[in-house]
Amino acid sequence: MLAPKKVNYREYINSYEWKNKGRIFIKRVGRRCQIFPWIKLTKYNIHHCTYKNLGQEKWNIDCIVLSKTAHNLIHGWLAGSLTVIRVSEQNKNPKNKYPNILQKIIHTYARIVGILLYLSKFI
Ligand SMILES: [Zn+2]
Numbered sequence: 001m002l003a004p005k006k007v008n009y010r011e012y013i014n015s016y017e018w019k020n021k022g023r024i025f026i027k028r029v030g031r032r033c034q035i036f037p038w039i040k041l042t043k044y045n046i047h048h049c050t051y052k053n054l055g056q057e058k059w060n061i062d063c064i065v066l067s068k069t070a071h072n073l074i075h076g077w078l079a080g081s082l083t084v085i086r087v088s089e090q091n092k093n094p095k096n097k098y099p100n101i102l103q104k105i106i107h108t109y110a111r112i113v114g115i116l117l118y119l120s121k122f123i
Contacts, residue, residue: 007055017055022046025059029117034110035070037117045071049099049107051087060114064107078102 012018026044033039045066048057057063066074076084080096087098099107 009051009054012055018046021057021063022065025063026065028059029065029114030121032065032117033067033070034064034114034117035073035106036067037113039067039069041065041067043068047071047074049111060111060118064110064114066110070110074103074106078106 022044025046026041029037031041031044033041033044045068046063047066048054048063050062053062059065072084075087075090076082078100079085079090079098080093080100081090090096090098090100
């Protein structure tokens with residue numbers, strides 16, 4: 001197995017590679033939010049469930065497709081905050097490290113919805 005490359009987050013998130021990956025991921029789910037699948041997306045957010053494969057993300061393992069509302073929910077209320085906070089901010093509390101239990105639960109739910117959305121394209 002290849003040793004993981006050190007990826008600069010800010011540089012990567014602004015890269016063509018990342019933006020193109022997002023376009024591929026959103027097609028996988030038929031342009032639906034994986035938390036609120038009744039929302040047909042025009043704009044979308046690609047959310048990292050984990051950052052451990054930064055630069056080598058796989059859809060539904062490392063990343064999921066979300067509406068802005070769902071994304072804000074994960075980084076706000078579910079992060080234990082009334083406002084949207086960064087993961088680095090959340091991680092300042094050692095008892096609330098990302099992903100916390102609520103975030104893990106919603107990631108699991110979103111992955112199941114993701115599979116259903118993916119499969120529903122073939123029926
Ligand atoms: Zn996110």
